[in-house]
Amino acid sequence: MIKINEHYLKLQASYLFSTIAKKINDFCEKNPGRDIIRLGIGDATRALAPACIAAFHQAVDEMARDETFRGYGPEQGYLFLREKIAENDFQSRGAAVDADEIFISDGAKCDTGNFQEILSTDITVAIPDPVYPVYVDTNVMAGRTGIARDGRFENIVYMACTEKNGYIPGLPEEPVDLVYLCFPNNPTGATITREALVQWVDWATENKALILYDAAYEAFIRDDAMVKSIYEIPGARKVAVEFRSFSKTAGFTGTRCAFTVVPKECMAYDATGTPHSLHSLWNRRHSTKFNGVSYPVQRAAEAVYSEQGKKETREIIAGYMKNADRIRREMDDLGYDYIGGQHSPYVWVDAKTDSWDLFDMLLTKAGVVCTPGAGFGSCGTRHIRLSAFNSFENVETAMTRIREALKE
Numbered sequence: 284m285i286k287i288n289e290h291y292l293k294l295q296a297s298y299l300f301s302t303i304a305k306k307i308n309d310f311c312e313k314n315p316g317r318d319i320i321r322l323g324i325g326d327a328t329r330a331l332a333p334a335c336i337a338a339f340h341q342a343v344d345e346m347a348r349d350e351t352f353r354g355y356g357p358e359q360g361y362l363f364l365r366e367k368i369a370e371n372d373f374q375s376r377g378a379a380v381d382a383d384e385i386f387i388s389d390g391a392k393c394d395t396g397n398f399q400e401i402l403s404t405d406i407t408v409a410i411p412d413p414v415y416p417v418y419v420d421t422n423v424m425a426g427r428t429g430i431a432r433d434g435r436f437e438n439i440v441y442m443a444c445t446e447k448n449g450y451i452p453g454l455p456e457e458p459v460d461l462v463y464l465c466f467p468n469n470p471t472g473a474t475i476t477r478e479a480l481v482q483w484v485d486w487a488t489e490n491k492a493l494i495l496y497d498a499a500y501e502a503f504i505r506d507d508a509m510v511k512s513i514y515e516i517p518g519a520r521k522v523a524v525e526f527r528s529f530s531k532t533a534g535f536t537g538t539r540c541a542f543t544v545v546p547k548e549c550m551a552y553d554a555t556g557t558p559h560s561l562h563s564l565w566n567r568r569h570s571t572k573f574n575g576v577s578y579p580v581q582r583a584a585e586a587v588y589s590e591q592g593k594k595e596t597r598e599i600i601a602g603y604m605k606n607a608d609r610i611r612r613e614m615d616d617l618g619y620d621y622i623g624g625q626h627s628p629y630v631w632v633d634a635k636t637d638s639w640d641l642f643d644m645l646l647t648k649a650g651v652v653c654t655p656g657a658g659f660g661s662c663g664t665r666h667i668r669l670s671a672f673n674s675f676e677n678v679e680t681a682m683t684r685i686r687e688a689l690k691e
């Protein structure tokens with residue numbers, strides 16, 4: 284008899300996006316012609332940079348002729364892209380990362396989800412609350428948790444991120460082997476200071492633990508003095524893996540390209556305490572289960588690092604950040620507390636009520652869609668997430684409507 288992986292049965296159905304969709308549908312049916320502005324989106328809305336499109340087209344043309352056609356590429360990605368990444372994203376900031384420590388993939392969602400597979404199921408995992416749900420669910424699937432009670436799984440150490448700690452998780456007080464950190468954060472938009480990240484790296488070093496650092500929103504950091512990569516912290520190469528993506532930084536959500544950095548010194552241990560290189564384990568996993576990102580997509584990603592590409596992607600991000608500034612200004616005026624939006628496309632607003640109540644109010648009175656914080660964890664039940672991924676005109680209209688709705 285064929286049997287299932289019963290850990291899948293523990294997963295909590297994510298009602299978040301289906302409930303949002305249903306509420307919007309109901310509203311539209313009752314209010315035909317009312318226009319809805321979506322500020323719940325965690326997806327790029329602006330077109331790819333012209334430099335990326337030109338490189339993309341040219342690579343497609345290469346595939347059209349036998350002389351320049353390419354079949355399977357290296358599973359880890361083409362060196363032309365890995366070298367540009369190492370130089371521009373890391374070495375230029377004093378972070379020692381070599382091209383052969385970079386693994387190109389089709390998404391940071393898959394990478395953050397898959398990486399746990401090379402680690403023992405017998406480890407303790409700490410996860411922030413609120414959180415990008417992928418970290419939790421993939422550990423549930425792997426059998427590292429018990430069942431869920433009141434939205435929290437047994438055997439996961441939840442690290443509350445609240446106003447009290449500035450939305451930065453404190454070091455765990457119990458033994459933990461694996462920690463997920465994400466900065467700038469989705470959903471809160473919070474950023475971590477260099478000092479706090481130093482504490483995390485020191486903690487991991489002392490405890491022989493591993494940090495999985497998700498820096499998918501790194502490009503939204505506007506202050507160059509702030510920490511962008513965990514490898515800017517001394518000692519991080521031994522205890523941290525970093526995930527990056529072209530999705531939010533260059534609008535590749537539909538094009539698909541990301542990468543994971545696994546430094547050669549980064550170790551994990553077998554049952555006897557003997558260290559093993561995570562780089563070689565991940566290389567084995569990646570090349571066994573993955574056959575590379577398509578050549579034209581890697582050329583398009585490479586173009587992000589050309590002079591033209593840098594200028595164009597910077598302008599696109601500046602456009603989203605102008606939206607974030609507009610949202611923050613409105614929240615200031617309306618007297619709502621929030622975090623984020625300064626180095627992140629997300630603004631995490633204290634709803635002063637249940638997150639679904641504010642969601643309903645904004646939808647029915649202002650025709651504006653946000654994301655209720657409850658969908659990201661139990662610490663989100665009194666927050667909403669507003670996203671800057673939209674046009675400035677729409678954000679402007681949405682803010683005007685929210686202001687009028689709240690006056691009523």
Ligand SMILES: *Cc1c(COP(=O)(O)O)cnc(C)c1O
Nearest residue numbers: 390391392415469499528530541
């Ligand atoms: C959007 C996002 C990613 C990127 O996912 P891709 O699969 O590369 O599109 C990774 N982590 C977080 C927290 C995100 O919000």
